[in-house]
Amino acid sequence: MKVLLVDDHPLILSALQGVISGLGSDVSVSTAASARELRRKLAEDADHDLLLLDLQLGDADGFEVLSEMRREHPALPVVVVSGSDRAADVLRAIDLGAMGFVPKRASNELLFEALRLVMSGGIFVPPVPMGLGSSLPSHDSVQEPPPPLLQPRPLQVQMQAGTAGAAVSVAGLTPRQNEVLGKLLQGLPNKLIARELNLSVETVKDHVAAVLRVLNVSTRTQAVLAVSRLSQQQGGGSSTPPAQRY
Template sequence: MKVLLIDDHPLILAALQSVILGLGDHVRVTAADSGRAAREALQNDPAHQLVLLDLQLGDADGFDLLVEFRTRYPGLPIVVISASDRTSDVIRAIDLGAMGFVPKRASNETLFEALQQVLSGGVYVPPMNMGDAQGWTVDAATAANVQQHALAAGYQTAPSLEELSLTPRQTDVLNLLLKGQPNKLIARELGLSVETVKDHVAAVLRALGVNSRTQAVIAVSQILRRQGGMVDAALAFR
Protein backbone atom coordinates (compact mmCIF):
# COMPACT_ATOMS: atom_id res chain seq x y z
CA MET A 1 0.00 0.00 0.00
CA LYS A 2 1.30 3.45 -0.96
CA VAL A 3 0.63 6.33 1.43
CA LEU A 4 1.28 10.03 0.79
CA LEU A 5 1.98 12.26 3.82
CA ILE A 6 1.54 16.02 3.30
CA ASP A 7 2.85 18.32 6.03
CA ASP A 8 5.39 21.13 6.07
CA HIS A 9 6.81 20.25 9.51
CA PRO A 10 9.62 17.65 9.40
CA LEU A 11 8.96 16.41 12.94
CA ILE A 12 5.28 15.83 12.17
CA LEU A 13 6.18 14.00 8.99
CA ALA A 14 8.57 11.75 10.89
CA ALA A 15 5.97 11.00 13.57
CA LEU A 16 3.28 10.25 10.98
CA GLN A 17 5.63 7.99 9.06
CA SER A 18 6.33 5.90 12.16
CA VAL A 19 2.61 5.34 12.71
CA ILE A 20 1.93 4.58 9.04
CA LEU A 21 4.68 2.00 8.87
CA GLY A 22 2.98 0.25 11.77
CA LEU A 23 0.13 -0.66 9.43
CA GLY A 24 2.25 -3.47 8.00
CA ASP A 25 5.36 -4.45 6.08
CA HIS A 26 3.57 -3.84 2.79
CA VAL A 27 3.32 -0.07 3.38
CA ARG A 28 5.38 2.39 1.33
CA VAL A 29 5.43 6.04 2.40
CA THR A 30 5.98 9.17 0.33
CA ALA A 31 6.47 12.49 2.16
CA ALA A 32 5.59 15.88 0.71
CA ASP A 33 6.34 19.14 2.55
CA SER A 34 4.24 21.40 0.32
CA GLY A 35 1.21 21.47 -1.91
CA ARG A 36 3.44 21.55 -4.96
CA ALA A 37 5.37 18.48 -3.84
CA ALA A 38 2.11 16.67 -3.12
CA ARG A 39 0.77 17.40 -6.61
CA GLU A 40 3.99 16.13 -8.16
CA ALA A 41 3.93 12.97 -6.04
CA LEU A 42 0.41 12.08 -7.16
CA GLN A 43 1.11 12.97 -10.77
CA ASN A 44 4.24 10.81 -10.79
CA ASP A 45 2.51 7.93 -9.04
CA PRO A 46 -1.32 8.04 -9.07
CA ALA A 47 -1.38 4.55 -7.50
CA HIS A 48 -1.26 5.97 -3.97
CA GLN A 49 -4.00 4.41 -1.85
CA LEU A 50 -4.17 6.84 1.06
CA VAL A 51 -3.36 10.51 1.69
CA LEU A 52 -2.81 12.24 5.03
CA LEU A 53 -3.24 15.97 4.54
CA ASP A 54 -2.36 18.88 6.84
CA LEU A 55 -4.67 21.89 6.50
CA GLN A 56 -1.96 24.51 7.02
CA LEU A 57 0.78 24.40 4.41
CA GLY A 58 3.25 27.11 3.52
CA ASP A 59 2.25 27.30 -0.14
CA ALA A 60 -1.34 26.04 -0.16
CA ASP A 61 -4.59 25.92 1.76
CA GLY A 62 -5.39 22.38 2.86
CA PHE A 63 -9.08 22.70 2.09
CA ASP A 64 -8.27 23.80 -1.47
CA LEU A 65 -5.97 20.82 -1.90
CA LEU A 66 -8.66 18.52 -0.53
CA VAL A 67 -11.12 19.74 -3.16
CA GLU A 68 -8.49 19.48 -5.90
CA PHE A 69 -7.44 15.94 -5.03
CA ARG A 70 -11.01 14.70 -4.56
CA THR A 71 -11.77 16.01 -8.05
CA ARG A 72 -8.69 14.58 -9.72
CA TYR A 73 -8.55 11.31 -7.76
CA PRO A 74 -12.14 10.57 -6.67
CA GLY A 75 -11.32 7.06 -5.44
CA LEU A 76 -8.40 8.13 -3.24
CA PRO A 77 -9.18 8.24 0.52
CA ILE A 78 -7.95 11.44 2.17
CA VAL A 79 -7.59 11.87 5.93
CA VAL A 80 -7.11 15.38 7.27
CA ILE A 81 -4.49 15.77 10.01
CA SER A 82 -4.85 19.17 11.63
CA ALA A 83 -3.78 21.23 14.63
CA SER A 84 -7.39 22.42 14.69
CA ASP A 85 -10.15 20.38 16.28
CA ARG A 86 -12.93 22.91 15.71
CA THR A 87 -16.24 21.30 14.86
CA SER A 88 -16.68 23.67 11.92
CA ASP A 89 -13.38 22.49 10.41
CA VAL A 90 -14.32 18.83 10.90
CA ILE A 91 -17.69 19.32 9.20
CA ARG A 92 -16.15 21.31 6.35
CA ALA A 93 -13.49 18.66 5.72
CA ILE A 94 -16.02 15.82 5.66
CA ASP A 95 -18.35 17.91 3.50
CA LEU A 96 -15.52 18.40 0.98
CA GLY A 97 -14.90 14.67 0.78
CA ALA A 98 -12.38 13.77 3.49
CA MET A 99 -12.79 10.23 4.81
CA GLY A 100 -11.38 11.16 8.19
CA PHE A 101 -10.30 14.02 10.43
CA VAL A 102 -7.68 13.50 13.15
CA PRO A 103 -6.45 16.35 15.39
CA LYS A 104 -2.68 16.47 15.80
CA ARG A 105 -3.12 16.32 19.57
CA ALA A 106 -4.57 12.81 19.20
CA SER A 107 -2.53 9.82 20.32
CA ASN A 108 -0.73 7.46 17.95
CA GLU A 109 -3.29 4.82 18.88
CA THR A 110 -6.13 7.11 17.83
CA LEU A 111 -4.46 7.86 14.51
CA PHE A 112 -3.85 4.16 13.92
CA GLU A 113 -7.51 3.40 14.69
CA ALA A 114 -8.66 6.18 12.38
CA LEU A 115 -6.55 4.94 9.48
CA GLN A 116 -7.72 1.37 9.90
CA GLN A 117 -11.32 2.54 9.96
CA VAL A 118 -10.86 4.56 6.77
CA LEU A 119 -9.05 1.73 4.99
CA SER A 120 -11.93 -0.60 5.89
CA GLY A 121 -14.37 1.74 4.16
CA GLY A 122 -15.54 3.77 7.16
CA VAL A 123 -15.32 7.45 8.04
CA TYR A 124 -13.47 8.69 11.13
CA VAL A 125 -14.25 11.91 12.99
CA PRO A 126 -13.04 12.95 16.44
CA PRO A 127 -15.38 13.22 19.43
CA MET A 128 -17.21 16.55 19.18
CA ASN A 129 -19.91 18.52 20.91
CA MET A 130 -22.80 17.71 18.61
CA GLY A 131 -24.46 21.07 19.22
CA ASP A 132 -21.73 23.64 18.74
CA ALA A 133 -21.46 23.58 14.94
CA GLN A 134 -22.93 26.47 13.03
CA GLY A 135 -26.08 25.33 11.26
CA TRP A 136 -26.32 22.06 13.20
CA THR A 137 -29.87 21.63 14.45
CA VAL A 138 -31.21 18.81 16.58
CA ASP A 139 -34.90 18.17 17.17
CA ALA A 140 -36.30 18.31 20.70
CA ALA A 141 -36.70 14.55 21.15
CA THR A 142 -33.14 13.83 20.06
CA ALA A 143 -31.80 16.70 22.16
CA ALA A 144 -33.48 15.26 25.25
CA ASN A 145 -32.01 11.85 24.51
CA VAL A 146 -28.58 13.38 23.93
CA GLN A 147 -28.70 15.11 27.30
CA GLN A 148 -29.73 11.86 28.98
CA HIS A 149 -26.83 9.93 27.49
CA ALA A 150 -24.10 12.60 27.81
CA LEU A 151 -20.71 11.06 28.44
CA ALA A 152 -18.50 11.90 31.40
CA ALA A 153 -15.77 12.94 28.97
CA GLY A 154 -17.70 16.10 28.26
CA TYR A 155 -19.10 15.55 24.77
CA GLN A 156 -22.52 14.34 23.74
CA THR A 157 -23.69 11.48 21.58
CA ALA A 158 -26.65 10.54 19.42
CA PRO A 159 -28.87 7.50 20.04
CA SER A 160 -27.51 4.01 19.37
CA LEU A 161 -27.92 2.37 15.97
CA GLU A 162 -30.66 0.13 17.32
CA GLU A 163 -32.59 3.11 18.65
CA LEU A 164 -32.75 4.65 15.18
CA SER A 165 -35.32 1.99 14.16
CA LEU A 166 -34.55 2.31 10.45
CA THR A 167 -36.39 0.15 7.95
CA PRO A 168 -34.30 -2.29 5.85
CA ARG A 169 -34.56 0.03 2.83
CA GLN A 170 -33.58 3.09 4.87
CA THR A 171 -30.59 1.11 6.12
CA ASP A 172 -29.57 0.33 2.53
CA VAL A 173 -29.83 4.01 1.65
CA LEU A 174 -27.78 5.03 4.69
CA ASN A 175 -25.04 2.53 3.83
CA LEU A 176 -24.67 4.07 0.37
CA LEU A 177 -24.97 7.59 1.74
CA LEU A 178 -22.04 6.87 4.07
CA LYS A 179 -19.99 5.92 1.01
CA GLY A 180 -20.62 9.37 -0.44
CA GLN A 181 -22.92 8.26 -3.25
CA PRO A 182 -25.35 10.87 -4.60
CA ASN A 183 -29.07 10.20 -4.80
CA LYS A 184 -28.96 9.25 -8.49
CA LEU A 185 -26.38 6.51 -7.92
CA ILE A 186 -28.23 5.26 -4.84
CA ALA A 187 -31.42 5.06 -6.88
CA ARG A 188 -29.67 3.16 -9.65
CA GLU A 189 -28.04 0.66 -7.30
CA LEU A 190 -31.22 -0.03 -5.31
CA GLY A 191 -33.60 0.08 -8.27
CA LEU A 192 -35.57 3.00 -6.85
CA SER A 193 -36.69 6.35 -8.18
CA VAL A 194 -34.69 9.43 -7.19
CA GLU A 195 -37.75 10.83 -5.42
CA THR A 196 -38.09 7.67 -3.33
CA VAL A 197 -34.42 7.87 -2.39
CA LYS A 198 -34.90 11.49 -1.34
CA ASP A 199 -37.76 10.39 0.91
CA HIS A 200 -35.58 7.69 2.49
CA VAL A 201 -32.68 10.13 2.98
CA ALA A 202 -35.03 12.59 4.68
CA ALA A 203 -36.27 9.83 6.99
CA VAL A 204 -32.70 8.85 7.89
CA LEU A 205 -31.78 12.46 8.67
CA ARG A 206 -34.84 12.78 10.91
CA ALA A 207 -33.91 9.57 12.73
CA LEU A 208 -30.41 10.90 13.38
CA GLY A 209 -31.71 14.33 14.38
CA VAL A 210 -29.59 16.14 11.80
CA ASN A 211 -30.32 18.18 8.69
CA SER A 212 -27.65 17.30 6.12
CA ARG A 213 -25.86 14.30 4.64
CA THR A 214 -22.53 15.49 6.05
CA GLN A 215 -23.97 15.71 9.55
CA ALA A 216 -25.40 12.21 9.11
CA VAL A 217 -21.95 10.81 8.28
CA ILE A 218 -20.44 12.50 11.33
CA ALA A 219 -23.29 11.42 13.61
CA VAL A 220 -23.01 7.76 12.54
CA SER A 221 -19.24 7.86 13.01
CA GLN A 222 -19.74 9.14 16.54
CA ILE A 223 -22.28 6.40 17.27
CA LEU A 224 -20.00 3.66 15.95
CA ARG A 225 -17.08 4.87 18.05
CA ARG A 226 -19.23 4.88 21.20
CA GLN A 227 -20.50 1.39 20.44
CA GLY A 228 -17.16 -0.21 19.90
CA GLY A 229 -14.53 1.88 18.22
CA MET A 230 -13.23 0.83 14.84
CA VAL A 231 -16.23 -0.43 12.89
CA ASP A 232 -17.03 -0.32 9.19
CA ALA A 233 -20.22 1.71 9.04
CA ALA A 234 -21.81 -0.43 6.35
CA LEU A 235 -21.13 -3.66 8.24
CA ALA A 236 -22.60 -2.21 11.40
CA PHE A 237 -26.03 -1.97 9.80
CA ARG A 238 -26.21 -5.54 8.47
Protein backbone atom coordinates in the same frame (compact mmCIF):
# COMPACT_ATOMS: atom_id res chain seq x y z
CA MET B 1 -0.35 -0.48 1.39
CA LYS B 2 0.99 2.75 -0.12
CA VAL B 3 0.45 5.87 1.99
CA LEU B 4 1.19 9.46 0.96
CA LEU B 5 1.72 12.05 3.72
CA VAL B 6 1.34 15.76 3.01
CA ASP B 7 2.57 18.30 5.58
CA ASP B 8 4.79 21.36 5.25
CA HIS B 9 6.35 20.96 8.71
CA PRO B 10 9.47 18.71 8.48
CA LEU B 11 9.29 17.47 12.10
CA ILE B 12 5.60 16.55 11.87
CA LEU B 13 6.18 14.90 8.50
CA SER B 14 9.05 12.82 9.88
CA ALA B 15 7.09 11.84 13.00
CA LEU B 16 4.03 10.80 10.99
CA GLN B 17 6.20 8.83 8.59
CA GLY B 18 7.66 6.87 11.50
CA VAL B 19 4.26 6.22 13.02
CA ILE B 20 2.66 5.06 9.76
CA SER B 21 5.63 2.83 8.95
CA GLY B 22 4.93 1.08 12.24
CA LEU B 23 1.63 -0.23 10.91
CA GLY B 24 3.38 -3.17 9.26
CA SER B 25 6.11 -4.36 6.95
CA ASP B 26 3.78 -4.14 3.94
CA VAL B 27 3.30 -0.37 4.42
CA SER B 28 5.29 1.99 2.21
CA VAL B 29 5.21 5.70 3.00
CA SER B 30 6.07 8.62 0.74
CA THR B 31 5.89 12.30 1.65
CA ALA B 32 5.12 15.67 0.13
CA ALA B 33 5.84 19.04 1.76
CA SER B 34 3.48 21.10 -0.38
CA ALA B 35 0.37 20.93 -2.53
CA ARG B 36 2.57 21.36 -5.59
CA GLU B 37 4.69 18.36 -4.61
CA LEU B 38 1.54 16.36 -3.86
CA ARG B 39 0.21 17.00 -7.37
CA ARG B 40 3.55 16.06 -8.89
CA LYS B 41 3.78 12.79 -6.97
CA LEU B 42 0.24 11.79 -7.88
CA ALA B 43 0.94 12.62 -11.52
CA GLU B 44 3.98 10.34 -11.40
CA ASP B 45 2.21 7.58 -9.47
CA ALA B 46 -1.52 7.73 -8.78
CA ASP B 47 -1.55 4.22 -7.29
CA HIS B 48 -1.82 5.06 -3.57
CA ASP B 49 -4.12 3.48 -1.00
CA LEU B 50 -4.37 6.39 1.43
CA LEU B 51 -3.62 10.11 1.60
CA LEU B 52 -2.97 11.90 4.90
CA LEU B 53 -3.43 15.64 4.40
CA ASP B 54 -2.57 18.62 6.62
CA LEU B 55 -4.91 21.60 6.33
CA GLN B 56 -2.18 24.23 6.80
CA LEU B 57 0.06 24.09 3.74
CA GLY B 58 2.41 26.87 2.81
CA ASP B 59 1.35 27.05 -0.83
CA ALA B 60 -2.38 26.22 -0.68
CA ASP B 61 -5.45 26.10 1.50
CA GLY B 62 -5.90 22.55 2.80
CA PHE B 63 -9.66 22.55 2.28
CA GLU B 64 -9.18 23.54 -1.35
CA VAL B 65 -6.63 20.75 -1.78
CA LEU B 66 -9.08 18.30 -0.20
CA SER B 67 -11.78 19.34 -2.67
CA GLU B 68 -9.29 18.96 -5.51
CA MET B 69 -8.30 15.46 -4.38
CA ARG B 70 -11.91 14.30 -4.14
CA ARG B 71 -12.55 15.71 -7.61
CA GLU B 72 -9.38 14.52 -9.36
CA HIS B 73 -8.74 11.30 -7.40
CA PRO B 74 -12.17 10.15 -6.12
CA ALA B 75 -10.99 6.59 -5.38
CA LEU B 76 -8.19 7.75 -3.07
CA PRO B 77 -9.31 7.92 0.59
CA VAL B 78 -8.20 11.12 2.32
CA VAL B 79 -7.71 11.47 6.07
CA VAL B 80 -7.15 14.99 7.37
CA VAL B 81 -4.43 15.28 10.03
CA SER B 82 -4.70 18.76 11.48
CA GLY B 83 -3.49 20.94 14.30
CA SER B 84 -7.13 21.98 14.72
CA ASP B 85 -9.84 19.93 16.39
CA ARG B 86 -12.60 22.52 16.06
CA ALA B 87 -16.03 21.14 15.25
CA ALA B 88 -16.36 23.55 12.31
CA ASP B 89 -13.17 22.20 10.73
CA VAL B 90 -14.18 18.57 11.29
CA LEU B 91 -17.62 19.17 9.77
CA ARG B 92 -16.18 21.05 6.80
CA ALA B 93 -13.58 18.36 6.08
CA ILE B 94 -16.11 15.52 6.21
CA ASP B 95 -18.53 17.58 4.12
CA LEU B 96 -15.82 18.00 1.46
CA GLY B 97 -15.26 14.25 1.30
CA ALA B 98 -12.59 13.40 3.88
CA MET B 99 -12.92 9.84 5.18
CA GLY B 100 -11.47 10.81 8.55
CA PHE B 101 -10.18 13.66 10.70
CA VAL B 102 -7.38 13.17 13.23
CA PRO B 103 -6.08 16.05 15.40
CA LYS B 104 -2.28 16.21 15.58
CA ARG B 105 -2.47 16.16 19.36
CA ALA B 106 -4.05 12.70 19.20
CA SER B 107 -2.27 9.57 20.37
CA ASN B 108 -0.68 7.03 18.05
CA GLU B 109 -3.40 4.57 19.02
CA LEU B 110 -6.13 6.97 17.89
CA LEU B 111 -4.37 7.48 14.57
CA PHE B 112 -4.09 3.71 14.07
CA GLU B 113 -7.78 3.31 14.93
CA ALA B 114 -8.72 5.99 12.39
CA LEU B 115 -6.64 4.44 9.61
CA ARG B 116 -7.97 0.93 10.26
CA LEU B 117 -11.55 2.21 10.16
CA VAL B 118 -11.01 4.21 6.97
CA MET B 119 -9.24 1.35 5.18
CA SER B 120 -12.15 -0.95 6.08
CA GLY B 121 -14.59 1.45 4.44
CA GLY B 122 -15.73 3.51 7.43
CA ILE B 123 -15.45 7.18 8.34
CA PHE B 124 -13.52 8.28 11.43
CA VAL B 125 -14.61 11.27 13.52
CA PRO B 126 -12.53 12.38 16.54
CA PRO B 127 -14.11 12.49 20.00
CA VAL B 128 -14.81 16.24 20.00
CA PRO B 129 -18.16 18.02 20.56
CA MET B 130 -20.26 18.52 17.44
CA GLY B 131 -22.96 21.09 16.84
CA LEU B 132 -26.38 20.48 15.30
CA GLY B 133 -26.71 23.74 13.36
CA SER B 134 -27.85 23.35 9.77
CA SER B 135 -25.01 25.57 8.54
CA LEU B 136 -21.34 25.45 9.39
CA PRO B 137 -19.89 28.14 11.67
CA SER B 138 -17.55 30.64 10.07
CA HIS B 139 -14.02 29.27 9.82
CA ASP B 140 -12.63 32.18 11.82
CA SER B 141 -15.53 32.90 14.13
CA VAL B 142 -15.45 32.41 17.88
CA GLN B 143 -18.59 30.75 19.20
CA GLU B 144 -19.94 29.28 22.37
CA PRO B 145 -19.34 25.53 22.74
CA PRO B 146 -22.03 23.72 20.70
CA PRO B 147 -24.36 21.08 22.12
CA PRO B 148 -23.42 17.42 21.55
CA LEU B 149 -24.16 16.06 18.10
CA LEU B 150 -25.84 12.95 19.40
CA GLN B 151 -28.91 13.14 21.57
CA PRO B 152 -29.38 10.37 24.20
CA ARG B 153 -31.41 8.08 21.96
CA PRO B 154 -31.41 4.25 21.99
CA LEU B 155 -29.97 3.92 18.48
CA GLN B 156 -28.00 0.82 17.61
CA VAL B 157 -25.53 0.81 14.71
CA GLN B 158 -23.80 -2.15 13.12
CA MET B 159 -21.13 -1.58 10.48
CA GLN B 160 -19.45 -4.31 8.49
CA ALA B 161 -16.66 -3.62 6.04
CA GLY B 162 -17.12 -4.68 2.46
CA THR B 163 -15.44 -4.18 -0.87
CA ALA B 164 -17.74 -1.27 -1.71
CA GLY B 165 -17.54 0.41 1.67
CA ALA B 166 -19.12 -0.19 5.03
CA ALA B 167 -22.49 -1.92 5.25
CA VAL B 168 -24.52 -0.16 7.92
CA SER B 169 -27.58 -1.16 9.90
CA VAL B 170 -29.29 1.43 12.08
CA ALA B 171 -32.20 0.35 14.24
CA GLY B 172 -35.36 2.18 13.23
CA LEU B 173 -34.53 2.26 9.51
CA THR B 174 -35.88 -0.09 6.88
CA PRO B 175 -33.42 -2.25 4.90
CA ARG B 176 -33.74 0.11 1.92
CA GLN B 177 -33.16 3.17 4.11
CA ASN B 178 -30.04 1.51 5.53
CA GLU B 179 -28.86 0.94 1.96
CA VAL B 180 -29.34 4.63 1.25
CA LEU B 181 -27.47 5.51 4.44
CA GLY B 182 -24.61 3.27 3.35
CA LYS B 183 -24.40 5.24 0.10
CA LEU B 184 -24.42 8.50 2.07
CA LEU B 185 -21.44 7.20 4.03
CA GLN B 186 -19.64 6.78 0.71
CA GLY B 187 -20.36 10.43 -0.11
CA LEU B 188 -22.62 9.72 -3.08
CA PRO B 189 -25.13 12.39 -4.22
CA ASN B 190 -28.82 11.52 -4.60
CA LYS B 191 -28.57 10.99 -8.36
CA LEU B 192 -25.85 8.37 -8.03
CA ILE B 193 -27.64 6.69 -5.14
CA ALA B 194 -30.78 6.49 -7.28
CA ARG B 195 -28.80 4.99 -10.16
CA GLU B 196 -27.00 2.40 -8.01
CA LEU B 197 -30.14 1.32 -6.14
CA ASN B 198 -32.42 1.56 -9.20
CA LEU B 199 -34.69 4.11 -7.53
CA SER B 200 -36.10 7.46 -8.53
CA VAL B 201 -34.38 10.57 -7.20
CA GLU B 202 -37.59 11.55 -5.40
CA THR B 203 -37.69 8.18 -3.62
CA VAL B 204 -34.07 8.61 -2.58
CA LYS B 205 -34.90 12.05 -1.18
CA ASP B 206 -37.71 10.50 0.87
CA HIS B 207 -35.34 7.85 2.23
CA VAL B 208 -32.69 10.47 3.06
CA ALA B 209 -35.31 12.50 4.93
CA ALA B 210 -36.26 9.39 6.93
CA VAL B 211 -32.60 8.71 7.75
CA LEU B 212 -32.09 12.27 9.01
CA ARG B 213 -35.24 12.05 11.11
CA VAL B 214 -34.24 8.77 12.79
CA LEU B 215 -30.71 10.01 13.46
CA ASN B 216 -32.13 13.30 14.78
CA VAL B 217 -29.94 15.45 12.53
CA SER B 218 -30.66 17.97 9.81
CA THR B 219 -27.96 17.47 7.14
CA ARG B 220 -26.26 14.63 5.29
CA THR B 221 -22.90 15.52 6.82
CA GLN B 222 -24.36 15.34 10.33
CA ALA B 223 -25.84 11.93 9.48
CA VAL B 224 -22.39 10.66 8.47
CA LEU B 225 -20.89 12.05 11.67
CA ALA B 226 -23.68 10.62 13.80
CA VAL B 227 -23.27 7.09 12.44
CA SER B 228 -19.49 7.27 12.78
CA ARG B 229 -19.69 8.47 16.38
CA LEU B 230 -22.31 5.88 17.29
CA SER B 231 -20.33 3.02 15.77
CA GLN B 232 -17.18 4.15 17.61
CA GLN B 233 -19.04 4.42 20.92
CA GLN B 234 -20.64 1.00 20.59
CA GLY B 235 -17.35 -0.50 19.46
CA GLY B 236 -15.41 1.07 22.30
CA GLY B 237 -13.73 3.64 20.05
CA SER B 238 -15.01 6.72 21.82
CA SER B 239 -12.79 6.51 24.85
CA THR B 240 -9.56 8.46 25.01
CA PRO B 241 -6.50 6.29 24.26
CA PRO B 242 -3.27 6.37 26.31
CA ALA B 243 -1.33 9.61 26.01
CA GLN B 244 1.43 8.51 23.66
CA ARG B 245 1.86 11.47 21.36
CA TYR B 246 3.47 11.99 17.99
